[in-house]
Amino acid sequence: KLSKRLKMVAGFVAPQARVADIGSDHAYLPTYLVQSGQINFALAGEVVKGPFEIAQNQVNEMNLQQQIEVRLASGLAAIELTDQIDTIVIAGMGGILISEILDAGQEKLAPVKRLILQPNNHEDSLRQWLFDHHFMIKNEAILLEAGKFYEIIVAEPSEISVSKISVPSAKSLMFGPILSEEKSEVFQQKWQKELTTLHKILERLPEEQKEKRQQILQQISEITEAIQ
Ligand code: SAM
Structure with a gap:
């Protein structure tokens, strides 16, 4: 069964998106998305051999090899431009590692329409990276699971010209532009x-x-x- 956290992440994936899940571990998210019919194609990227093999076995056992490709690679190196990935998910890692992965793979971001990020910490640094690289935060969520708080940040390439985007305040970087407006119970x-x-x-x-x-x-x- 998918965790509440990954279910919420899945909720931000558009129907029929072409998804790369970077740091997929056991490929829980891609298998869930494909099995539920939400999407038809996903890439699961993993840099560590153990989880990579588990992910591959999982996909084979579920007979989803046609729809899910598991690749052993670091960060966005798992993505080829011919995969036509439009959505990248990076979940369950530190915010700094997530921004480093995005930074190192910038050439893979050009065709991407949506980033769905779930940093375990340093959310402010990640929001700063997004702003610096002209991504706009379109949605945010916060949840509590097994005593831990998790934030989800959904960003899309900004459509407005760079000079018109206002610099985010320290408050919005720290608390999230949307989360700090909503001020939900969990927040x-x-x-x-x-x-x-x-x-x-x-x-x-x-x-x-x-x-x-x-x-x-x-x-x-x-x-x-x-x-x-
Ligand atoms: N994304 C899953 C989730 O949210 O439940 C798994 C999170 S798990 C804590 C983090 C995974 O990211 C690990 O399996 C780790 O091997 C992988 N990872 C760390 N750095 C990576 C990188 N540079 N490229 C690909 N995978 C990476």
Whole structure:
């Protein structure tokens, strides 16, 4: 059974999209998308041999070799331009690794219409990368599963000219332009938890560490403002 997290990721895949799932692990997402009839073609990219072999076996066992290609490659090197991939999914990795993968494979991004990204952390760096490379955040989601918060960021190449795109605020990079507008229950929970952690850190910080204390107080006030 697909996790709630990957189900939500799947929910952002357009019908009949041609999907590359980078860092596919066991190819759960592509097999789900093809089996449910949502799409007809997917690539599963994996850089580690063990998961790559498991993914391949999984696809063979389900007899989906015609629709799902499993490739052993790092990042977007799994994609050939002839695959006509229009949607790239990168889920379950750190936000910095995701932006490094996108950065290293920029020539593969030109024909892509949608990126569906699920960073486990450093969401702000990833949003900054997207902005710097003229991707617009079209949708966002946040969920809680097994005690962990996950954010999903859906980005598309910007249609407006670069000079007209306004620079994102620190708030929108940190909290998400859409998530911080919606302020869902889960969003509030995530940042309340962060506040609790910061307050605990502050309690343990000696008075002499003025700069560090100031930094934390600043973060606390930003979060407090964002969830109001
Ligand atoms: N995408 C799945 C998910 O969201 O459940 C699997 C996430 S798993 C935690 C991360 C996977 O990414 C691992 O299987 C790892 O081997 C793979 N990975 C890490 N760096 C990669 C890279 N540069 N290219 C391809 N796969 C990579």
